[in-house]
Each structure stands twice: as structure tokens, then as C-alpha cells.
Amino acid sequence: MIPLRTDVPVRRRPRVVWTLLAVNTLVFLWQTSLGPRQSFLLAAQWALLPRRYSDPAWALAVGLDPANHWPLLTNTFLHGGWLHLIANMWTLWLFGAAVEDRMGHLRFALFYVLCGVLASWAHMAAYPASTVPALGASGAIAAVLGAHITLHPRSRVLLLVPILFIPLILPVTTWAYAAVWFGLQVLQGAGDLLMPEMGGGIAWWAHIGGFVAGLAVVRFLAPPDLPDPTGRGP
Numbered sequence: 001m002i003p004l005r006t007d008v009p010v011r012r013r014p015r016v017v018w019t020l021l022a023v024n025t026l027v028f029l030w031q032t033s034l035g036p037r038q039s040f041l042l043a044a045q046w047a048l049l050p051r052r053y054s055d056p057a058w059a060l061a062v063g064l065d066p067a068n069h070w071p072l073l074t075n076t077f078l079h080g081g082w083l084h085l086i087a088n089m090w091t092l093w094l095f096g097a098a099v100e101d102r103m104g105h106l107r108f109a110l111f112y113v114l115c116g117v118l119a120s121w122a123h124m125a126a127y128p129a130s131t132v133p134a135l136g137a138s139g140a141i142a143a144v145l146g147a148h149i150t151l152h153p154r155s156r157v158l159l160l161v162p163i164l165f166i167p168l169i170l171p172v173t174t175w176a177y178a179a180v181w182f183g184l185q186v187l188q189g190a191g192d193l194l195m196p197e198m199g200g201g202i203a204w205w206a207h208i209g210g211f212v213a214g215l216a217v218v219r220f221l222a223p224p225d226l227p228d229p230t231g232r233g234p
């Protein structure tokens with residue numbers, strides 16, 4: 001399922017979303033300029049390695065500081081490839097602009113950073129001994145999706161569903177889209193925990209934790225009883 005657009009009007013310029021798009025893109029362009037060794041060192045130092053915090057002796061032995069918690073945030077600005085970056089940035093643009101419009105710039109920035117860190121904690125809780133660098137904005141963006149369906153519960157999203165070579169365009173409620181997406185994350189995350197040898201290196205539990213964090217945190221930063229700009233009411 002590829003979301004194409006939503007029907008929520010945006011009244012203010014999403015300056016924080018624009019800034020996040022720019023920063024993530026510039027960081028990725030910088031990543032692509034690095035050599036193999038520099039890329040390895042970047043991932044080791046600034047991506048999220050859960051064992052760094054669950055096993056401080058190991059971290060010190062390999063030259064990592066277990067007291068440095070910046071990677072809980074910095075990993076959300078690193079990406080593993082163009083497709084990874086584009087998918088995340090498109091989803092952020094699609095759902096984030098309306099969330100920022102309702103929250104306001106400062107509160108949305110705080111929301112994004114806080115939920116990105118909580119998503120990192122969820123990943124660490126699921127894989128405490130992992131030495132595979134986790135990186136990407138997916139957890140924070142999952143939180144944005146959670147905030148979007150909370151603030152705009154009657155909104156709709158236009159989906160592109162490719163069936164073989166036939167592109168199917170479907171308008172569905174954003175809640176339905178989010179429910180299917182979240183269900184897939186839970187199924188794949190549970191399978192990854194039960195059969196880790198079959199895992200594809202995707203931080204499913206960062207997605208799950210980010211989404212749940214978004215549902216919870218948005219209620220403190222932007223109460224959902226404001227008028228819905230879609231005009232459909234609560």
C-alpha cells in the first residue's frame with residue numbers, strides 16, 4: 001500500500017516538516033559521500049546499537065561510550081539507502097504537515113524528537129543484545145501517523161495498491177490504513193522475535209513503539225477535541 005494523499009487541509013506552512021525533510025536529505029547526501037570505513041564508524045557511533053547500553057563492558061571494549069545517549073536520537077536522521085530515505089520522507093510529508101498544523105511548530109518539533117527517542121527505546125527493549133546498527137526515521141514517522149489519526153479521526157487517504165501490473169487506487173479512512181499497517185508491523189515484529197534467523201534487519205518494534213508513543217504523546221501536546229478542519233466533526 002502506497003499512500004498518495006490525504007484530504008486534510010493544511011492552513012499553515014509546515015516549517016518543521018520542511019526542516020526535517022531538508023536535514024534528513026542533507027545528512028543522507030553526506031552519508032553517501034563517505035568511504036566504507038567512515039560509513040562503518042558513523043553507524044557504530046551514531047546509529048543505535050542496543051548492546052551498547054545493555055552491556056556497558058562490551059561497549060567500552062569496542063570503543064563505544066555507554067553513557068552517550070545521543071544515538072537514541074541521531075539514529076533517526078540516518079538512512080540505509082535512497083528507497084529508505086524517500087519512503088520515510090514521503091510519509092512524513094504526507095501525514096506530518098496536518099499534524100504540525102494542529103500542534104503548532106514548537107510542539108510538533110518536541111513531539112517528533114520525543115517520539116523518535118521512545119521508538120528507539122522500544123527497539124532496545126525488543127533486542128537488548130543486538131549489535132546490528134538500527135537507523136532511520138521510521139519510528140518517529142510512525143508516531144506522526146498515530147498523531148494524525150488521533151487529531152483527524154475522520155480523514156481519508158488515497159492509496160495505490162499495485163496488484164501484479166495493475167495499479168489500483170483506493171480511497172480509505174486513515175484509521176483503516178493505519179490499522180492494517182500497524183497489524184502488519186506487529187505480525188512481522190512478533191515473527192522476528194520468535195524466529196530471529198528469518199528477520200530482515202528491519203526495526204519492527206521501533207515502528208510499533210513509535211506508533212503507540214504517537215497515540216499517547218499527542219494527547220498531551222495537542223488535545224484531540226479541537227475542531228477537525230475536514231469539517232466532519234469528531
